[in-house]
Amino acid sequence: xxxxxKVRGLVQLLGDxxxxxxxxxxxxxxxxxxxxxDVLEAIPxxxxxxxxxxxxxxxxxxxTHASIRTVAKAVGxxxxxxLDVAERCYVxxxxxxxEPTASDPGRPDNRT
Amino acid sequence: xxxxxxxxxxxxNGLVGDHLARTSNALATDLGCWRDGxxxxxxxxxxxxxxxxxxxxxxxxxxxxxxxxSVWQMPDGTDYGSRLARDLGMSPVYVRYNxxxxxxxxxxxxxxxxxALIAAWPVPVRELVPIGYSMGGLVVxxxxxxxxxxxxxxxxxxxxxIYVGTPHRGAPLERVGRVVTRLLRSIPDPVTNLVGDIADxxxxxxxxxxxxxxxxxxxxxxxxxxxxxxxxxxVPLLRGIDHRLIAGSLRGDPRIVQLFGDSLVPVLSGTDxxxxxEASMKEPPTHxxxxxxxxxxxxAHHPLVYDRIRAWCDPREEPACPV
Numbered sequence: 001x002x003x004x005x006k007v008r009g010l011v012q013l014l015g016d017x018x019x020x021x022x023x024x025x026x027x028x029x030x031x032x033x034x035x036x037x038d039v040l041e042a043i044p045x046x047x048x049x050x051x052x053x054x055x056x057x058x059x060x061x062x063x064t065h066a067s068i069r070t071v072a073k074a075v076g077x078x079x080x081x082x083l084d085v086a087e088r089c090y091v092x093x094x095x096x097x098x099e100p101t102a103s104d105p106g107r108p109d110n111r112t
Numbered sequence: 113x114x115x116x117x118x119x120x121x122x123x124x125n126g127l128v129g130d131h132l133a134r135t136s137n138a139l140a141t142d143l144g145c146w147r148d149g150x151x152x153x154x155x156x157x158x159x160x161x162x163x164x165x166x167x168x169x170x171x172x173x174x175x176x177x178x179x180x181x182s183v184w185q186m187p188d189g190t191d192y193g194s195r196l197a198r199d200l201g202m203s204p205v206y207v208r209y210n211x212x213x214x215x216x217x218x219x220x221x222x223x224x225x226x227x228a229l230i231a232a233w234p235v236p237v238r239e240l241v242p243i244g245y246s247m248g249g250l251v252v253x254x255x256x257x258x259x260x261x262x263x264x265x266x267x268x269x270x271x272x273x274i275y276v277g278t279p280h281r282g283a284p285l286e287r288v289g290r291v292v293t294r295l296l297r298s299i300p301d302p303v304t305n306l307v308g309d310i311a312d313x314x315x316x317x318x319x320x321x322x323x324x325x326x327x328x329x330x331x332x333x334x335x336x337x338x339x340x341x342x343x344x345x346x347v348p349l350l351r352g353i354d355h356r357l358i359a360g361s362l363r364g365d366p367r368i369v370q371l372f373g374d375s376l377v378p379v380l381s382g383t384d385x386x387x388x389x390e391a392s393m394k395e396p397p398t399h400x401x402x403x404x405x406x407x408x409x410x411x412a413h414h415p416l417v418y419d420r421i422r423a424w425c426d427p428r429e430e431p432a433c434p435v
Contacts, residue, residue: 028306
């Protein structure tokens with residue numbers, strides 16, 4: 001396995017980690033808030049505004065975590081493209097006719 | 113640096129290797145044969161180049177969880193494979209695999225690999241001697257089970273299998289992990305549940321060690337929620353093969369030693385019930401070697417373990433009582 005492949009795998013794994021972590025924390029934040037809102041929504045005078053704040057809160061949390069996941073995905077795609085470019089630059093083009101080959105000891109082998 | 117990076121990738125594979133394989137991540141290790149830090153192509157030319165003095169007797173060394181073939185290396189640079197080549201003229205084949213995949217899946221991959229190895233080996237193969245360390249022993253069992261049920265054809269070449277520190281009746285540490293995870297997930301608190309969810313992310317391979325699951329149907333069976341006892345394994349060691357077991361242990365009181373074994377595998381599990389009390393630990397059955405004072409990690413590269421392996425690999429040695 002080449003070094004670049006490992007880096008690509010690591011980037012993918014980090015992306016998966018951010019995605020899963022963000023979803024887990026989002027769930028926890030919403031469930032923790034739910035406890036407080038459950039109490040507030042059980043008191044008749046404050047129930048209607050509490051319900052509205054609850055919806056707004058959940059929407060904000062959802063939006064924040066969706067943004068985190070989107071940015072992480074975008075960074076992942078960006079790094080993937082950068083690695084593609086690096087891979088193309090790193091691998092030498094095939095030798096033209098008449099040129100010494102990579103197995104020629106006189107020429108350094110720059111393949112991965 | 114290369115060896116350390118390989119080890120880091122192996123640890124990652126052991127932790128989340130099932131996820132890596134499912135998501136086609138480049139860090140997932142494909143099962144293959146490795147020698148001197150390089151993968152050996154499973155072709156006639158590749159094997160001929162890697163094994164110019166190929167023998168008709170092959171020792172297949174299968175490492176354990178979160179390891180590479182470097183786990184076999186002794187301080188003097190030799191290992192069980194190279195010593196078997198030196199002493200008995202066998203050819204060592206070091207298998208590297210993704211230890212986070214489920215044991216039945218890895219066993220099926222190993223079975224296919226062994227068939228391909230035999231087909232491409234430079235000389236006709238007379239005998240295959242699989243040597244499995246820790247989880248590797250269960251992977252070998254899974255592979256022989258696949259072959260016994262018609263999924264592979266290498267089985268007639270296997271007369272004996274050697275298990276080193278293999279948890280035949282499961283690993284209690286993983287079962288403790290399972291219990292803790294279930295407890296955390298059963299508490300009605302979102303933060304505790306999250307911690308439980310994170311603990312449950314550990315790989316299928318790791319979870320299979322708890323009850324030594326070597327078949328998919330074993331993985332699917334219902335388990336007692338909080339049982340910490342050694343289960344009776346539903347798949348007995350395959351008949352028709354001479355199974356040899358090596359178990360180590362920490363030093364100390366026999367009852368403590370029986371419980372903690374080599375620190376990860378209890379003596380009862382490592383010997384598949386061959387050593388059940390102080391008397392049987394002093395005089396184990398002929399197919400079992402019990403080596404007190406050798407812990408789990410050291411079992412993979414200890415001269416006393418090699419002495420047993422060498423004796424058992426000697427072609428002149430008669431099979432012990434079949435299990």
